Amino acid sequence: MSSSLRSLVSLSSIVSGSGGGGGNDNNGVPGEIHVIVGPMFAGKTTALLRRIKSESTDGRNVVMIKSSKDTRYAKDSVVSHDGVKFPCWALPDLSSFEEKFGFDAYAKLDVIGIDEAQFFDDLYDFCCKAAEQDGKTVVVAGLDGDYLRRSFGCVLDVIPLADTVTKLTARCEMCGKRAFFTLRKVGETQTELIGGAEAYMPVCRQHYVNGQAVIGAARTVLETSHSQVQKEIIVVETACVS
Numbered sequence: 243m244s245s246s247l248r249s250l251v252s253l254s255s256i257v258s259g260s261g262g263g264g265g266n267d268n269n270g271v272p273g274e275i276h277v278i279v280g281p282m283f284a285g286k287t288t289a290l291l292r293r294i295k296s297e298s299t300d301g302r303n304v305v306m307i308k309s310s311k312d313t314r315y316a317k318d319s320v321v322s323h324d325g326v327k328f329p330c331w332a333l334p335d336l337s338s339f340e341e342k343f344g345f346d347a348y349a350k351l352d353v354i355g356i357d358e359a360q361f362f363d364d365l366y367d368f369c370c371k372a373a374e375q376d377g378k379t380v381v382v383a384g385l386d387g388d389y390l391r392r393s394f395g396c397v398l399d400v401i402p403l404a405d406t407v408t409k410l411t412a413r414c415e416m417c418g419k420r421a422f423f424t425l426r427k428v429g430e431t432q433t434e435l436i437g438g439a440e441a442y443m444p445v446c447r448q449h450y451v452n453g454q455a456v457i458g459a460a461r462t463v464l465e466t467s468h469s470q471v472q473k474e475i476i477v478v479e480t481a482c483v484s
């Protein structure tokens with residue numbers, strides 16, 4: 243047998259699973275990865291909870307994980323904007339989950355739901371291992387973009403790994419049309435400003451563009467008046483010194 247043919251045969255035995263690999267919790271059957279993205283208020287958590295609850299009703303072992311950065315609601319439950327609750331693990335990263343959850347309990351798991359996935363830096367490696375080595379079904383929900391419509395965290399990185407990708411939409415708060423983007427109403431510029439309806443609103447493309455222009459203009463006015471106040475303070479201080 244030529245060496246190239248031999249390597250082809252050994253590759254096909256690895257791909258077909260007859261190469262002595264195995265050792266998975268689910269007898270070598272690979273899992274699945276499903277990704278749910280969209281702007282804020284699009285119902286991502288609701289869709290994730292619905293999926294996890296229906297898997298649980300079907301008798302599968304499920305668990306929900308969310309980032310411990312998001313403490314807007316109860317710390318040990320995932321709560322959708324419409325108030326539906328589900329118990330969950332609030333963690334700073336995903337790599338510590340298996341150990342914290344317990345190796346035996348992890349081995350029995352069928353489905354893992356991850357909410358606010360944009361906050362987990364180790365999302366890609368976790369999804370790969372959970373689905374492809376451990377045979378789990380992983381359902382990931384998170385923001386695809388931040389308030390400037392830049393890729394947020396690692397959510398987009400797992401799309402090439404996914405069986406399915408669902409982009410949900412919200413309702414534009416200005417006109418009621420379908421909203422694809424999240425507009426930040428306040429002047430903070432850090433990417434991870436965790437907040438709800440007081441800080442963000444879902445908008446259509448037109449109102450995103452208009453809103454960014456208005457916010458940009460407002461910020462310029464604020465910064466100008468702020469530097470004016472600073473100058474006045476300096477003048478007062480100078481006056482006090484002299």
Ligand SMILES: [Zn+2]
Binds near residue numbers: 414415417446
């Ligand atoms: Zn609109």
